[in-house]
Amino acid sequence: MNKVPMTVGGFQSLKEELRWRQQEERPRIIEAISEARAHGDLSENAEYHAAKEQQSLNEGRVGELEDLIARAEVIDVSKLSGDRVKFGATVVIIDEDTEEKKRYQIVGDQEADVKSGRISISSPIARALIGKGVGDAIEVNAPGGARGYEIVDVSFG
CATH class of the missing domain: 3.10.50.30 (Transcription elongation factor, GreA/GreB, C-terminal domain)
Structure with a gap:
């Protein structure tokens, strides 16, 4: 597992983005999916498909951020x-x-x-x-x- 060099400021901004995606963006997307589900037929529900795509992109970025933070070599x-x-x-x-x-x-x-x-x-x-x-x-x-x-x-x- 190769280390990723970054400054203290860069490390803090990655941690803040991860916090935002997990604690604010994830619940907002889940709410959007629930709301879209309530509209009925999922096969032709554009809102539902858009929310699921947002969820996929968000979770992908969360995984990427967790990996970067785990491999970070913070240099002061x-x-x-x-x-x-x-x-x-x-x-x-x-x-x-x-x-x-x-x-x-x-x-x-x-x-x-x-x-x-x-x-x-x-x-x-x-x-x-x-x-x-x-x-x-x-x-x-x-x-x-x-x-x-x-x-x-x-x-x-």
Whole structure:
């Protein structure tokens, strides 16, 4: 059983989603199924079939969340330090072509959200950054072609 790295915040959000799906969403769906059943013939009851599909999707996600939580390797980023990029690091890079600065935190796959500056540890840019330090240049093979970046800052916490 391989561990899934994630930050404390990512672990908490998974636990909150699991709680919501089990304690709020599951009873709501069960109520919708009961209500749809009361309408009679189930073979042509669209509400019933839609509620059953919602139930299936919800239970599938509950199983997925339980698995992720069981395999979670929670890493407290505030306790990390160093001058090399590793999981949890916040990295500032400059695009060598456009001089544009970008700031990313390297997080677990489940927490990744590029819009808020969190990239997955398994993304091409994160893999290129791991083990590097300030002043190092990296090249990332992106869908639009190879891009060059220079690391200008590495911090934790």
